[in-house]
Amino acid sequence: MSILQPTLLTLEATARPLSYRENLIALLGGELDFHDADSSYASHNFHAFPAKFPPQLPRKFIAALTQPGEKVLDPMMGSGTTLLEARLAGRAAFGCDIDPLALMLTQVKLTAMEKRTVSDCHYHLATRAQAWISQNPDQVRQSLDQRWDAATRKFVDYWFAAETQLELMALLHEIEQITDPGLQAFFKLAFSATIITKSGGVSLAFDLAHTRPHRVKVVRSASGEILMGADVLATLSESQHRYHVKTLRSPLEEFNKRVQANLKGLTELHDLDAPYTLARGNAQALPLPAEAIDLIVTSPPYASNAIDYMRAHKFSLVWLGHPINHLGEKRKTYIGGENISDFAFVNLPPHAAQIVDEIRRLDAPKGAAIHRYYSEMTHALREMYRVLKPGKAALVVVGTSVMRGIDTQTQHCLAEIGQTLGFEVPAIGVRRLDRDRRMMPAGFKVDRQSQIQQRMHEEYVIGLYKPDITAKETR
Ligand SMILES: C[S@@+](CC[C@H](N)C(=O)[O-])C[C@H]1O[C@@H](n2cnc3c(N)ncnc32)[C@H](O)[C@@H]1O
Incomplete structure (x- = not known):
């Protein structure tokens, strides 16, 4: 199994139109930073949400890889950035999240009102x-x-x-x-x-x-x-x-x-007639039939709760009818949690297993936490594979984490896991995060020389392609 380096791929000029796969590679080699782009249009800024991606990111892939009326999914939709962009582009939007606030937020953001x-x-x-x-x-x-x-x-x-x-x-x-x-x-x-x-x-x-x-x-x-x-x-x-x-x-x-x-923000939501479907649920068991979706654009949580959604969301959810103890229980089911009692770990492919072992040798609980994360992401990626139509792609935006000084290499490990599930990984795009906007854990000190910290200022867009074995794809 080969692990792709996050290279910026360029394609030679060619007379014939690009195949879907080539187009995907070209898109991943193009602009993914969007530092100066305005992200405040329509209802995108209705509510703060940690680790939102810029709307330009899903918009780019939706415009290039789908046609009006086709189905776009974000199985961990957070504040619904992908879904709103899908609707604005006239695509049918599907979304799922385990977080009650994410669901309410997305629902409101997608609803046109007088x-x-x-x-x-x-x-x-x-x-x-x-x-x-x-x-x-x-x-x-x-x-x-x-x-x-x-x-x-x-x-x-x-x-x-x-x-x-x-x-x-x-x-x-x-x-x-x-x-x-x-x-x-x-x-x-x-x-x-x-x-x-x-x-x-x-x-x-x-x-x-x-x-x-x-x-x-x-x-x-x-x-x-x-x-x-x-x-x-x-x-x-x-x-x-x-x-x-x-x-x-x-x-x-x-x-x-x-x-x-x-x-x-409501103004721009008028005239949206593309349908949308939201579900409160787990990305590891999607409420969707097989081969129903034309494109997935999603960003899972970071490994090991670097950003803990419930930590902030409970501040308003307690007011909105959620008892604090229920929220505490719910938090354990988020991808990237640290609780491993009764957890069913998955056997990982070699590279991911090696990273887990290295971390476990230095810190057993942290090793178990990263093993849990890659196990949960195995289930989530398997579900993405199942619901995608053949010949279509999932774009998974991830950041890497550092545990006990070891880079979890999340982008490579998830690419490797994706390959074991049947995906091809034609390219991994790199996006540089705006240093001023990047959120760091409290007390984090910036050392600009550090290689690891350098990587923490980047995110990766893993291009996962589900091959169509019945069609002859031009590469
Ligand atoms: C990085 S955020 C997504 C942000 C989103 N791309 C946006 O622009 O707002 C990750 C999301 O994954 C959700 N999540 C965590 N575990 C999940 C699970 N098991 N199933 C579905 N969603 C989950 C979190 O609640 C959070 O909303």
Whole structure:
């Protein structure tokens, strides 16, 4: 089994049209960085989501490798970038994700709504929420008391100031009165987006979009009054303020701003008539028949939870009816998790097995975690192979990870696993990540000389081609 180096392939000028496979190679050798591209059009920015890929990436492959009406799938759709691009291009979109927020987010992003209707509904709900707080704060507090089990309540009390909880509760109460499911979901998403932002939104968390959340040490009101941590404030240097001091923002105001911003994105969703199908489910057992899909563009989680989705998503999901303990259980089923009790490992092909062994020798739990990741990805790739039509491709965007100083070589290992399942790997494209936007684990120090860190600033687009054994493909 040969392992492809991530070379940039170019094709010699040829008189005949490129075959599908050659086209795939050419696309993977072309622009994949999209650093200066605008990614804020349509509904792409309705809600923050970690490790989104730029919309230009799926758009490029959808435009070149499919025809209008054909079926495009992202089995780990996250914020639905691939699905939205598929719909904008008039392709039928299929998506699946295990994360409840990903599902709600994608659903809202794909739904065209009347701006006027949304705007009117927003006006009424914001007015009523404001009135409820000013006229009957005790009733709002009572609603808060009845909303959660003890563990969830503890979580909410730790991460949200009392005055923030009051406004969030009043807003949510009004949102839950909306009878139209599409409208209700639109506002629930805007509600969630006021909590999950890079700066931790209206919560007491310092950072929610990228790293492990930290609770700020000092909280002050918009008027500058210190509400929490007055004693700590005196011990902090000027530069530490940035990470430990937070000015509380009003959820009502933040919600209003977010709704206004999302309303603008709605404009471009009109006239979309391509169908779409979303499923809450596991990419390792897709709810799709065999040979149904024309193109897959997806980006799985990194190996070993480098980005832990639930870590941030639980901050709004607890408000939206998910008890904290259920979310903790759910987190274990995400690809890239570290829990290995009762896990059924897969026998890996030689290169992937060697990487796993090297890591296991230095750190047994980390070795087991990477073995789990490659096992789960074996199932996910097998499913992609099954649902793809012959003669079509899956583009899998991955980053590599470093465990105990060893590069997991995710792109090579997944390419190798793909080959054992029947895929051909005509090329692996390289995309350079914008250093400023790349998310790193908390405390990560940048060493520009380090080869490994260099690779962590790259992502790989693995081109997996399902051969059509019945057709003679021109290579
Ligand atoms: C890198 S994100 C995808 C981001 C997406 N490309 C975008 O642009 O928003 C990976 C996604 O895989 C999902 N995921 C993790 N385990 C999964 C599983 N077993 N089945 C389906 N989705 C899963 C996560 O919830 C997350 O949304």
